[in-house]
Amino acid sequence: MINAIIFDFGDVFINLDKQATIDGLKKLGLSEWNDDLNQLNIEYETGQISRENFIGGIKKHIPNASSEEILKAWNAVLLDFPLYRLEFLQMLSKKYRLFLLSNTDAIHIETFEQNNGASFYGDFYKCFEKVYFSFEIEMRKPNPDIYTYVLNNHDLQAKRTLFIDDKKENTDAALSLGLHIWNLQVGKEDVVDLFTKNLI
Numbered sequence: 001m002i003n004a005i006i007f008d009f010g011d012v013f014i015n016l017d018k019q020a021t022i023d024g025l026k027k028l029g030l031s032e033w034n035d036d037l038n039q040l041n042i043e044y045e046t047g048q049i050s051r052e053n054f055i056g057g058i059k060k061h062i063p064n065a066s067s068e069e070i071l072k073a074w075n076a077v078l079l080d081f082p083l084y085r086l087e088f089l090q091m092l093s094k095k096y097r098l099f100l101l102s103n104t105d106a107i108h109i110e111t112f113e114q115n116n117g118a119s120f121y122g123d124f125y126k127c128f129e130k131v132y133f134s135f136e137i138e139m140r141k142p143n144p145d146i147y148t149y150v151l152n153n154h155d156l157q158a159k160r161t162l163f164i165d166d167k168k169e170n171t172d173a174a175l176s177l178g179l180h181i182w183n184l185q186v187g188k189e190d191v192v193d194l195f196t197k198n199l200i
Contacts, residue, residue, distance in 0.1 A: 002180060002200040004156050005092070008141075008165035009102035011186045013089070013124070014112065015079035024073030025058070028065040037061065044105045047135040051106060075111045086124055088192045093127040096200070099150060100131040101163075103140045109133060129154065141165070142173035151177075162199055164191065 010016045022033055037058065044054040055067050062070070092098060113121045125131050132150060134140040139149065151158060158178035165171050171181040182199055184191065194200065 002096070002160055002162045004097040004099065004154070004161045005200070006099045006101050006147075006150060006161060006163045006174075006179075007191070008167075008170065008184075009100055009104065010077075011166045012164060012184060012191050013085050014081040016077050017079055018077055020076035021073055024076045025062065025070070028069055028073060029062040031061075034061075041105075042140065045103050045134045045140050047138045054105070054107075071107065074107060078108060078111055078115065081112075081116060081120070081124075085191055086120070086127075088194075089124070089127045092194075097154070097156070098128045099154070100125075100128045101141070101146065101150060102132070103134045105135050109135075141167070141170040144173055144177060147174055147177050147179065164194075 007013070022030075025033070040049075040054060040057040043049045044051075049057070055070055058070050058074075059065065059067075089098070116124075130150075130153070132146075134146075137146070137149065139146040141147075147163070150156070151161065159180075162180045162182065163171060163174040164182045164184055165174070166184045166186050168183050171183040175181045180199060182194070182197060
């Protein structure tokens with residue numbers, strides 16, 4: 001019997017348009033998203049580098065772009081957070097122990113909070129026993145350590161915990177540790193479909 005649910009954030013609750021950021025950076029002169037930028041993103045998402053060093057790292061690839069232009073392109077990924085998903089989460093929080101576990105960075109979280117306001121993001125965070133952002137705990141999915149970190153911190157049993165994420169590599173890692181999983185298919189499924197999946 002499931003008694004705890006660990007959720008991803010992006011494309012589970014908040015809608016994302018990852019291509020919008022790539023397109024925005026290309027308009028600023030980037031030829032293509034590459035391994036160097038991917039590594040830079042990982043370092044920023046795990047709190048290894050500062051905001052200034054992150055933006056500076058992008059500027060090396062598009063030297064004519066301003067910091068403001070880079071930030072605008074970086075935040076273009078963030079779309080809407082439908083209210084019905086928050087209402088569903090609030091209902092779930094009365095029955096299950098809920099946790100948020102997101103690969104994200106300080107810029108995106110700051111922008112999400114500014115765009116949605118303290119009342120909305122406060123209500124969202126209140127649904128969870130604990131909110132975990134990769135840049136704060138210096139780990140990111142699919143590193144197995146991040147799952148055991150959450151399980152151990154809250155005395156959760158893997159066999160009684162459901163993990164929901166849109167990336168297969170993340171749900172595969174959780175499955176290997178004995179968690180129940182739902183690899184949510186973005187555009188075909190919605191987190192509010194949870195009860196139709198016979199997972200809980």
